Amino acid sequence: MKDVAAAAGVGLKTVSRVVNEESGVSPAMAARVRAAIAELGFRRNDSARLLRTGSTASVGLVLEDIGDPFSSTLSRGVEAVAREHGCLLFAGSSAEDPDRERELALALCARRVDGLLVVPAGGDHGYLLPETASGLAVVFLDRPGAGIEADAVLSDNAGGAPAGTAHLIAHGHRRIGFVGDLPHIHTCAERLRGYREAMGTAGLPVDERWIATGPTDPATVGRAVRRLLTDGPDGRAEPVTALFTANNRVTLAALQALAGLPARPAVVGFDDLELAALLSPGLTVVAQDPETLGRTAARLLFDRLGRDTSPPRRVELPTRLIVRGSGELPPA
Amino acid sequence: MKDVAAAAGVGLKTVSRVVNEESGVSPAMAARVRAAIAELGFRRNDSARLLRTGSTASVGLVLEDIGDPFSSTLSRGVEAVAREHGCLLFAGSSAEDPDRERELALALCARRVDGLLVVPAGGDHGYLLPETASGLAVVFLDRPGAGIEADAVLSDNAGGAPAGTAHLIAHGHRRIGFVGDLPHIHTCAERLRGYREAMGTAGLPVDERWIATGPTDPATVGRAVRRLLTDGPDGRAEPVTALFTANNRVTLAALQALAGLPARPAVVGFDDLELAALLSPGLTVVAQDPETLGRTAARLLFDRLGRDTSPPRRVELPTRLIVRGSGELPPA
Numbered sequence: 136m137k138d139v140a141a142a143a144g145v146g147l148k149t150v151s152r153v154v155n156e157e158s159g160v161s162p163a164m165a166a167r168v169r170a171a172i173a174e175l176g177f178r179r180n181d182s183a184r185l186l187r188t189g190s191t192a193s194v195g196l197v198l199e200d201i202g203d204p205f206s207s208t209l210s211r212g213v214e215a216v217a218r219e220h221g222c223l224l225f226a227g228s229s230a231e232d233p234d235r236e237r238e239l240a241l242a243l244c245a246r247r248v249d250g251l252l253v254v255p256a257g258g259d260h261g262y263l264l265p266e267t268a269s270g271l272a273v274v275f276l277d278r279p280g281a282g283i284e285a286d287a288v289l290s291d292n293a294g295g296a297p298a299g300t301a302h303l304i305a306h307g308h309r310r311i312g313f314v315g316d317l318p319h320i321h322t323c324a325e326r327l328r329g330y331r332e333a334m335g336t337a338g339l340p341v342d343e344r345w346i347a348t349g350p351t352d353p354a355t356v357g358r359a360v361r362r363l364l365t366d367g368p369d370g371r372a373e374p375v376t377a378l379f380t381a382n383n384r385v386t387l388a389a390l391q392a393l394a395g396l397p398a399r400p401a402v403v404g405f406d407d408l409e410l411a412a413l414l415s416p417g418l419t420v421v422a423q424d425p426e427t428l429g430r431t432a433a434r435l436l437f438d439r440l441g442r443d444t445s446p447p448r449r450v451e452l453p454t455r456l457i458v459r460g461s462g463e464l465p466p467a
Numbered sequence: 468m469k470d471v472a473a474a475a476g477v478g479l480k481t482v483s484r485v486v487n488e489e490s491g492v493s494p495a496m497a498a499r500v501r502a503a504i505a506e507l508g509f510r511r512n513d514s515a516r517l518l519r520t521g522s523t524a525s526v527g528l529v530l531e532d533i534g535d536p537f538s539s540t541l542s543r544g545v546e547a548v549a550r551e552h553g554c555l556l557f558a559g560s561s562a563e564d565p566d567r568e569r570e571l572a573l574a575l576c577a578r579r580v581d582g583l584l585v586v587p588a589g590g591d592h593g594y595l596l597p598e599t600a601s602g603l604a605v606v607f608l609d610r611p612g613a614g615i616e617a618d619a620v621l622s623d624n625a626g627g628a629p630a631g632t633a634h635l636i637a638h639g640h641r642r643i644g645f646v647g648d649l650p651h652i653h654t655c656a657e658r659l660r661g662y663r664e665a666m667g668t669a670g671l672p673v674d675e676r677w678i679a680t681g682p683t684d685p686a687t688v689g690r691a692v693r694r695l696l697t698d699g700p701d702g703r704a705e706p707v708t709a710l711f712t713a714n715n716r717v718t719l720a721a722l723q724a725l726a727g728l729p730a731r732p733a734v735v736g737f738d739d740l741e742l743a744a745l746l747s748p749g750l751t752v753v754a755q756d757p758e759t760l761g762r763t764a765a766r767l768l769f770d771r772l773g774r775d776t777s778p779p780r781r782v783e784l785p786t787r788l789i790v791r792g793s794g795e796l797p798p799a
Contacts, residue, residue, distance in 0.1 A: 143495060184792070193557075199544055200541045200543065201539055201558075202539050202540045202543030202758070203482075203539070203540065204536055204539070204741070207533055207536070207538070207539030207542075208534045208541070210533045210534065210539075210558075211532065211533050211534030211560070213557060214560060215559075216534055218559075222573055223557055223559060223575065223578065224559060225525075225557050225558075226533075226542075226546075226556060226557075227548060227550075227556060228543070228554060239555075243553055243555065246555065298798070300671065308537055316696050354631060358735070380482070387741060387742070390742070390745050391717075391745065394744070394745055408741065408742060409536070409719060409740065409741060409742070410719070410722070410740060410742040410743075410745075410746065411742075412703070412723070412726070413722050413723065413726055413746055414742065414744075414745055414746065415746075415747045426534070434789065446716050460541050
């Protein structure tokens with residue numbers, strides 16, 4: 136800026152006024168400054184200004200995996216709202232690792248993001264207390280945070296999972312398998328609770344061997360699906376006739392495993408998939424709306440940055456049962 | 468930091484050494500500083516340090532649409548490499564709008580990202596010249612940049628598109644429709660060129676009415692597909708018997724349109740889709756590898772940041788024809 140001032144033959148304050156589009160500079164002088172800027176290739180450096188104003192006009196987003204369709208659609212929603220507020224978005228993935236979530240969240244805090252959106256991997260977010268005490272706004276999404284009072288925007292897992300399970304029961308199924316993510320993950324736990332609740336409401340017993348939770352890689356899910364569809368080693372447990380697959384990755388892996396098997400169980404998945412309607416039969420799902428989840432959480436965050444000091448809110452977005460064929464197959 | 472120094476009864480330099488994990492502080496004194504930090508809730512502010520060192524340990528990524536599976540898988544690759552280098556990732560979407568690409572790229576520059584990865588929406592990136600002159604590293608991905616010398620990492624569109632088209636020709640098709648993105652987009656133009664090349668190599672004429680390029684929304688693509696599969700108004704142009712769909716969004720929309728039609732043309736898509744193998748028939752595709760694209764571009768970027776001053780490189784990653792059924796249907 137000193138070089139620009141010297142080249143234009145004006146004071147530093149005048150350059151600053153032109154750069155920041157403030158008033159008090161004559162058009163002729165502003166033109167001289169702009170010519171000097173163009174000639175010298177002056178680049179505005181937001182860091183200094185941001186250091187002064189205290190706002191970085193950026194928000195941080197800690198996802199599970201930026202490459203997953205659920206996370207990326209959620210990001211799209213967050214980005215749209217951030218853009219409306221002239222904010223840039225830092226995004227990173229925790230890979231479901233609590234240490235990595237913490238590391239990433241604190242790295243974003245060190246960049247002085249104005250606000251932080253977190254899809255929790257860990258079960259304790261007390262590490263954010265010094266940050267929120269210093270003015271950081273935090274909103275959790277997809278799963279609630281713990282150890283800290285903050286807003287959370289979630290899908291109605293406790294309503295969606297029973298609806299999907301009840302749909303299978305309504306189509307004549309009595310032995311229904313549940314295939315889910317790691318059981319300590321909030322969404323998996325809630326959906327499993329919903330499955331049990333729907334079975335209980337229908338007066339159906341749940342054989343614990345019908346429940347398979349764990350990593351969602353195709354090999355693990357494939358083994359679980361094959362096990363659920365064959366008799367147990369004791370010859371007593373009859374195979375299930377339907378599967379409730381509790382998230383998009385599980386559903387995808389289960390469908391891949393089923394493609395190589397003779398059994399045709401009914402399937403209801405939690406989360407919609409892009410080609411779900413084009414499968415034969417079409418895939419019946421309990422759909423979340425990750426874009427609205429991202430938008431809603433981002434709006435809450437900007438409300439907080441706009442000095443909304445009301446008590447923390449917990450927003451639950453409805454899920455929607457989409458009937459396409461796979462969930463309406465009768466028991467074999 | 469002054470408050471911490473006062474509370475610990477040490478000098479500012481000592482606090483700085485402890486925070487930055489430099490040597491020259493006794494364990495006892497470091498413990499005192501850390502206790503003061505814990506008590507005061509001191510938060511490290513990277514801005515000042517970054518202003519001093521000149522590096523922000525962050526890279527920017529301008530995508531087409533963070534919510535699209537191609538973009539999000541590409542982001543996953545970039546993120547993995549950025550993480551290896553201790554860098555955070557700023558990401559934003561241009562929505563295929565050149566003005567928005569420029570605005571986003573320059574906003575990232577104003578945050579002094581160390582490097583910038585750009586999926587170009589516009590056809591002129593001369594606006595980045597002052598930035599690169601000041602030391603910014605730039606790598607283009609998926610499409611080459613223009614008006615600036617910089618590395619580019621692309622898929623082998625000129626090899627993949629002829630391979631997909633030739634596959635349809637080898638299965639007996641003579642009238643093949645091309646459905647693509649906006650024709651000014653580099654990838655679309657290259658794939659169309661590849662389609663024409665394969666037709667020419669086989670000695671087949673191309674009726675210009677077989678080529679449909681434009682927006683990739685389902686309604687537009689659906690209209691194009693229905694038009695290609697019916698006779699023209701002059702009654703002369705026979706419908707095509709096969710479709711080459713030139714990216715993931717076009718393929719998805721075309722499959723949705725075909726689900727409501729009696730015609731069963733052969734289909735080869737450019738880009739793989741998540742459930743492609745589970746459709747009936749399975750979807751034959753020319754697959755790109757967006758994760759490797761992202762990783763390769765990010766590695767090049769960090770090479771440049773590591774003072775690699777060799778001339779700009781253009782890296783082309785191979786595509787892969789995956790045969791699953793839809794591309795092997797015979798002409799009706």
